[in-house]
Amino acid sequence: MLMLTCPCCGITAEETEFAPGGEAHLKRFGPGSSDGDYESYMFQRKNPRGVHFERWRHAYGCGKWFLAARDTMTLEVFGTYPAQTTQPPPEIIAKIKQKRPEWEGSQ
Amino acid sequence: MSHRLAKGGRLINRAHEQKFTFNGKPMRGLKGDTLAASLLANGQMLLGRSFKYHRPRGVVASGAEEPNALVGLGRGDSYEPNQRTTTTDLFDGLVAESQNHWPSLNFDLLALNNLVPQFLTAGFYYKTFIQPRAFWKHVYEPIIRHSAGLGKAPKQDARDPDRYEQIYAFCDVLVIGGGIAGLQAALTAAQAGAKVALWEQTAHWGGRAPVDMVEIDGQPADIWIKTTVKTLESMDNVQLRLRCMGAGVHDHGYVLGYERITDHAPDPASPRHRLWRMRAGQIITATGAIERPLSFAGNDVPGVMLASAMRDYVVNYAVAPGHEVVVVTNNDDAYRTAITLRKAGVGVAAVVDARAQATGALPEQARAMGIRVLTGKGIRKVKGRGHVNGVEICRIDSKGTAYTEKLDCDAIAMSGGWSPVVHLWSHCGGKLLWDEVGNFFRPDPDRPPLGADGAGFVHACGSAAGAMGAVLAEAHATALKAAQALRAASTPPAPADDRVADAAPMEAVWMMPRNAEYDLRMKMWLDFQNDVKVADVQLAAREGFQSVEHAKRYTTLGMATDQGKLSNINGLAILSDALGQPIPATGTTTFRPPYTPISLGAIAGEARGAVFQPLRRTPLHDWHEGNGADWEPVGHWRRPYTYRRSGESRHDAVNREVINTRQNIGLLDASTLGKILVSGPDAGRFLDMLYTNMMSTLKPGKCRYGLMCNENGFLMDDGVVARIDEQSFLVHTTSGGADHIHAWMEDWLQCEWWDWKVHTLNLTEQFAQIAVVGPKARQLLERLGGMDLSREGLPFMDWREGTLGGFSARVFRISFSGELSFEVAVPASQGRAFWDRLLAEGQDLGIMPYGTEALHILRAEKGFIMIGDETDGTVIPQDLCLNWAISKKKADFLGKRGMERAAMTDPNRWTLVGLETLDGSVLPHGALAVRAGKNANKQAITEGRVTSTYFSATFGRGIAMGLVERGPERMGEVISFAGAGNTRIAARIVDPVLYDKEGEKQNV
Secondary structure, eight states: OOOOEEEEOOOEEEEEGGGEEEEESSSOOOTOOOOHHHHHHHHHOOOOSSSEEEEEEEEETTOOOEEEEEEEOOOOOEEEEEEEOOOOHHHHHHHHHHHHHTTOOOO | OOEOOOSSOOEEEEEEEEEEETTTTTEEEEETTTTTHHHHHHOOOOOOOOOOOOOOOOOOOTTTTTSSSEEEESSSSEEEEEEEEEGGGTTEEEEEEEOOOBOOOBBBBBGGGGGOOGOOOTHHHHSOOSHHHHHHHIIIIHHHHHHHHSSOOOOTTOOOOEEEEEEEEEEEEEEEEOOOHHHHHHHHHHHOOOOOEEEEEESBBBTTTTTOOOOEEEEHHHHEEEEEEHHHOTTTTTEEEEEEEEEEEGGGGGEEEEEETTSSSSTTTTTTEEEEEEEEEEEOOOOOOEEEOOOOBBBSTEEEEEHHHHHHHHHHEEEESSSSEEEEEEESSSHHHHHHHHHTOOOHHHHHHHSSOOOOOHHHHHHHTOEEEEEEEEEEEEOOSSSEEEEEEETTSSOSSOOEEEOOEEEEEOOOEEEEOHHHHHHHOEEEEETTTEEEEEETTOOBBBBBTBBOOOEEEEGGGGGOSSOOHHHHHHHHHHHHHHOOOOOOOOOOOOOOOOOOOOOOOOOOSOOOOOHHTBBEETTTTTTTEHHHHHHHHHHOSSSHHHHHHHHHHTOTTTTTTHHHHHHHHHHHHHTTTTTTHOOOOOOOOSSOOOOOOHHTTTOOOGSOOOOBBOHHHHHHHHEEEEEEEEEEEEEEEEEOOOTHHHHHHHHHHHHHHHEEEEEEOTTTSSSEEESSSSHHHHHHHHSSOOOTTOOTTBBEEEEEEESSSOEEEEEEEEEETTTTEEEEOTTHHHHHHHHHHHHHHHHTTTTTTOEEEGGGGGEEEEEEESSSSSHHHHHHHHOOOOOTOOTTBBBEEEEETTTEEEEEEEOOSSSEEEEEEGGGGGGHHHHHHHHTGGGTTTTEEOOHHHHHHHHTTTTTOOTTTOSSSSSSSSTTTTTGGGGGSOSOOHHHHTTTTTSSTTTTTTTEEEEEETOOOOTTTTOOOOOOETTTTEEEEEEEEEEEEEEETTTTTTEEEEEEETTTGGGTTTTEESSTTTOOOOOOOEEOOOOOOOTTTTTT
């Protein structure tokens, strides 16, 4: 059971206090978008063995959504950050690169 | 025969006798005994029958690794199968019975299986009994189920009378294992200033050291153990727990501990087991090592035991396994058993050593005591069926065709070397390496399980780390490392000096004799619990089961309650040998928690009965309960399905409620309905995205029905939105949907449109909402007075705030029944008073409450859809002919893009219609419409399904709605539905709106 820190209220808590929300930084494609874009938004998920960006909600706490950068293999948590962003903040990226020099980015 | 020695026994108290029964036979043991020790002291060596062959089996081990000596404990509601006698502390009044025998333990007819062992080889389930097919269910399976197995499950109506609890705890350093390495690690960590917890699975501190002749600072280990425990007990930062097993190590330092509080001393006032849910900064596994059996023919006959276990019984419980013992080994350690037995006055016929030479300190000491040592030899076979009565010896490098000599004996101590207990290290991803010297897997300190910060959080020490000699210095160093990881400040003193006799490592002898013939290999047991033999693993390898995980499942090696604690390495060695590869190339199977089985009661903890799940109660719950409510679960709520009067059936009650609501006046507790306040400058814009129809154009004081879809375009919720003022809307959701719709709103507002100025508030429990329904509804509410509820004052689909009969209320003129209907929301605290007032005022109008079933029928008669009935997560609004509620003006809303996909615009989609059976019967729930003919896979062709079906008291017959392929184009057509068995029910496609098609009644 993971331990995560909610960046909104600052609480570090058990995984059961949070609700997972799947992959982070998805771009929404609405009406008029191509089938390919819509498919990527709805169904294509990276599911990497390694560095991953995820959505979590502090469901039994402050209720806020946040994002986590995590290694799905070792369960190392590189950091959590507010959900109001379209890409990981530079300090999170820097930390991942420092710990995983071979990481090629999330694209 | 096994017996109690006149002297000795460091854990027993001869002054305290304890009475117990085994298979109904009264026996006596001593305080401090384990059940296994007591049974052996009573000469009871035969304790059960094996899984497949029903071979007689006895005690092999002395701890958690025991595969054979499992019994059923207790009686009636307290009965528990598969309990290890070796870890069960004896208490006065204990009741035990043996397992897997028929008809009795001593005479087992199914031991016939043993005569045809070829019949039950590896994979026999998969190979045998295939034809004829019908025989599997009716003949083969019942026979196999009867003959194979461990204990019986408790009776179906048994209810565990015991109490269990869970506790959350935190520490800096958790030490698992209270042997001398664990004690030292705990001491060092505590002296360094860390908050320490120390768990030991048995009832005693010190582990094997006292039995294994360890000396600490020149004195027997017992003295150091006592002093160290006393020191630890005196420290405020240390918590010690006996009978507490580290069951599993999980992510980020989460550890489950299984504490058996009253198993050894039943006490109804106390919980039986406690599950520790520990978060530890650092974990030290000092879990020791387990001795391995040796593979020789007949190594499962009662009287054959692990050498270390035999030593335990003699030293700890003064129980001798027999009068004349043969010790068989491939290492020096087993000589400790020979020496111990001889010192206790038990005969030792010989030590049979597979190695060419045995010249270490221990063998020399044994020889000096006059014990005969045979080197380069092995056991060809064990003589005796129900118990050992001798062995045949052969050269180790032979095929075992002939024996070199026979020895008389009544017990055999075997030692195939030691395996560190690496389970806890491995649970969370710690890697192992193969130790070429010791011939075992041990934790690889460079590849530990990793924590949230990416650093290792588990350290192994003592024999669990592969240290088979002195351990204290290394345990001290390990604990310092763990404490340093937590930045503990103090410097602990140096550890004591522990010494053990030098023991040469084992020689890799996995089978004796080395080139044993087939008939010998057929009787060499690897896994005692699952009856897996050397020949089975070799057969699996020949048949291509090369992966260790495949071989495990094919042969069942290492399965069931002991999970291969004894068999694992021996099985791997045999498999590797058969595959011609080194053992590390084969690898191990996955170690999964728990270490040994833990009770379901401990896992459930307090979460049983009424506290299993919280119950949500509306403000009117107590009234419903006192007035005949038949409860129906709706999410965490309970809602009245119907209110039964005395002598009335459920069906009659529902019909009465339907008729009365149509003719007079019905009251419905609609408080469970979701009520979410959405406010802010962008509230209208936000609701336009959430709903398929336009909400921003709604005027204050007005209500509008709306649909919510997910991004696939599938319908997920519906309800009425009331505009409160320019900036705020009250969103009504379904009863089950309130929480997830609120979460859905927050998801979009926080993660996608975070710059929109909208605030949401789930007010569901703040209001009691009561639907007043029926032709006399207005008459009733007007009696209360205070608001203009006339047709003009409060038109259909309007709402007003005011005071009604003195209650501050919001009155919504909406209808889910087709009748004149007012939904009145009052503060939750006023709900009951308002309800009572309505009932009192409406007496002469024929007022009656109605439940959810009547609600369903009323709405189905009117053709209204219900989320969860007409929808199942694959239905779009267009399927339900709700195109009118999908805005064509809006550029975007959630689900719009999804609805544009080709499959969603296919004209052949199943679409909503009414269904009317020709015979007036009620269609079965979910029945499929079947068309004549077969599809390409020779299956029936379906063309629709029933989504709602009821008996309508209003129409006096069955009514239904369903989704039918091109349904609305086929009005009047009769189609066929599959009923029970092979019956077919004919139904006509009709308009789903049966009641008051013009809507005159709800609009009066």
